[in-house]
Amino acid sequence: xxxxxxxxxxxxxxxxxxxxxxxxxxxxxxxxxxxxxxxxxxxxxxxxxxxxxxxxxxxxxxxxxxxxxxxxxxxxxxxxxxxxxxxxxxxxxxxxxxxxxxxxxxxxxxxxxxxxxxxxxxxxxxxxxxxxxxxxxxxxxxxxxxx
Amino acid sequence: xxxxxxxxxxxxxxxxxxxxxxxxxxxxxxxxxxxxxxxxxxxxxxxxxxxxxxxxxxxxxxxxxxxxxxxxxxxxxxxxxxxxxxxxxxxxxxxxxxxxxxxxxxxxxxxxxxxxxxxxxxxxxxxxxxxxxxxxxxxxxxxxxxxxxxxxxxxxxxxxxxxxxxxxxxxxxxxxxxxxxxxxxxxxxxxxxxxxxxxxxxxxxxxxxxxxxxxxxxxxxxxxxxxxxxxxxxxxxxxxxxxxxxxxxxxxxxxxx
Ligand code: HEM
Ligand code: SF4
Ligand code: FES
Numbered sequence: 001x002x003x004x005x006x007x008x009x010x011x012x013x014x015x016x017x018x019x020x021x022x023x024x025x026x027x028x029x030x031x032x033x034x035x036x037x038x039x040x041x042x043x044x045x046x047x048x049x050x051x052x053x054x055x056x057x058x059x060x061x062x063x064x065x066x067x068x069x070x071x072x073x074x075x076x077x078x079x080x081x082x083x084x085x086x087x088x089x090x091x092x093x094x095x096x097x098x099x100x101x102x103x104x105x106x107x108x109x110x111x112x113x114x115x116x117x118x119x120x121x122x123x124x125x126x127x128x129x130x131x132x133x134x135x136x137x138x139x140x141x142x143x144x145x146x147x
Numbered sequence: 148x149x150x151x152x153x154x155x156x157x158x159x160x161x162x163x164x165x166x167x168x169x170x171x172x173x174x175x176x177x178x179x180x181x182x183x184x185x186x187x188x189x190x191x192x193x194x195x196x197x198x199x200x201x202x203x204x205x206x207x208x209x210x211x212x213x214x215x216x217x218x219x220x221x222x223x224x225x226x227x228x229x230x231x232x233x234x235x236x237x238x239x240x241x242x243x244x245x246x247x248x249x250x251x252x253x254x255x256x257x258x259x260x261x262x263x264x265x266x267x268x269x270x271x272x273x274x275x276x277x278x279x280x281x282x283x284x285x286x287x288x289x290x291x292x293x294x295x296x297x298x299x300x301x302x303x304x305x306x307x308x309x310x311x312x313x314x315x316x317x318x319x320x321x322x323x324x325x326x327x328x329x330x331x332x333x334x335x336x337x338x339x340x341x342x343x344x345x346x347x348x349x350x351x352x353x354x355x356x357x358x359x360x361x362x363x364x365x366x367x368x369x370x371x372x373x374x375x376x377x378x379x380x381x382x383x384x385x386x387x388x389x390x391x392x393x394x395x396x397x398x399x400x401x402x403x404x
Binding site for chain 2: 022
């Protein structure tokens with residue numbers, strides 16, 4: 001049985017098509033600048049993040065006794081100042097949007113089926129919105145006088 | 148004896164022996180696919196005596212003519228002009244007719260397979276239609292307004308120089324099928340379409356640049372390029388493909404701001 005091919009000239013095997021092939025019906029221009037702004041945002045936020053993230057790591061992990069100094073009191077002390085509140089807020093928003101847009105690119109590059117793409121992005125957007133809102137809430141409502 | 152005839156004779160003999168000893172035995176490991184036989188693609192080895200100064204295309208010809216007539220591949224000009232025979236040789240996209248065997252280490256088996264990201268129809272032949280669809284979608288022809296001039300459309304040498312690099316494209320698809328973004332998402336225009344849009348966007352005689360920029364500004368346009376430089380490495384015409392894509396990006400940004 002094994003040497004008998006299932007396929008012949010009149011009945012060829014299915015060819016393997018590449019993912020998301022371009023056809024005549026491939027959607028035409030949406031006429032927005034969304035991808036342009038996304039691309040620019042990655043570069044601009046990246047530049048700002050170099051300062052914010054490296055500064056953050058330096059303060060938290062290197063200076064003044066390193067990571068061992070971090071405790072409730074340390075956080076409470078820093079968030080008493082609007083400067084550090086602003087710093088952390090900027091870092092939270094920029095890093096989250098930068099990271100989320102980066103992962104959106106990764107999903108666009110790797111996910112092949114339309115449904116996979118859709119659900120991965122929904123998961124990503126949900127997680128991003130949740131983290132950004134929760135973080136913002138904590139920065140603004142942090143109360144150093146816990147019972 | 149030192150008669151000139153004898154010397155000549157031995158020199159000719161030497162030359163003949165030299166040519167004979169320059170032949171080497173090379174193995175070509177070719178990715179075969181024939182949907183009329185099997186749904187699976189598989190590697191097949193062919194051994195042949197060949198002069199290493201010959202090209203991979205010559206080796207494919209020898210195999211097809213002397214060993215296995217079913218081996219299927221495209222070629223037309225055989226001199227790097229028509230763009231028919233782009234294939235993946237030792238893992239890199241090249242034109243078989245421009246690749247010398249001595250340049251790709253014939254000591255080891257030389258792998259030859261179809262370019263990636265397009266449907267393989269048989270052996271090394273792929274369906275180029277999606278590639279040409281992306282090409283058509285950037286409107287690769289002169290667009291002008293107003294009356295036709297009675298003489299030719301003049302252009303300065305500098306204006307011509309501006310897009311000289313991208314006029315060299317032969318539409319072989321080596322660049323597009325070397326792009327990892329295109330492998331996973333065929334909706335991306337791909338480098339070749341952008342190169343051919345660049346050729347008109349930066350042509351001072353053309354007036355459709357705005358339309359083409361708008362097309363490439365979309366979600367499957369230039370912003371999907373991740374600057375991997377695979378396309379520049381692959382191009383057999385030496386076009387700086389990634390640079391051309393970058394120039395289109397820059398034109399879009401300077402147009403907006
Ligand atoms: C430290 C300063 C940073 C700089 C200068 C920077 C810069 C960049 C740039 C320019 C891109 C775009 C790459 C492309 O389009 O091909 C990118 C992508 C990305 N970034 Fe950042 N970034 C920084 C920090 C971060 C942080 C803190 C995160 C995580 C929250 C992050 C997550 C990502 C992800 C997931 C991508 C997409 C991956 C990719 O494009 O290959 N980056 N980054
Ligand atoms: S840009 Fe170069 S690699 Fe790409 S299709 Fe044109 S000639 Fe081939
Ligand atoms: S056969 Fe024409 S480019 Fe190689």
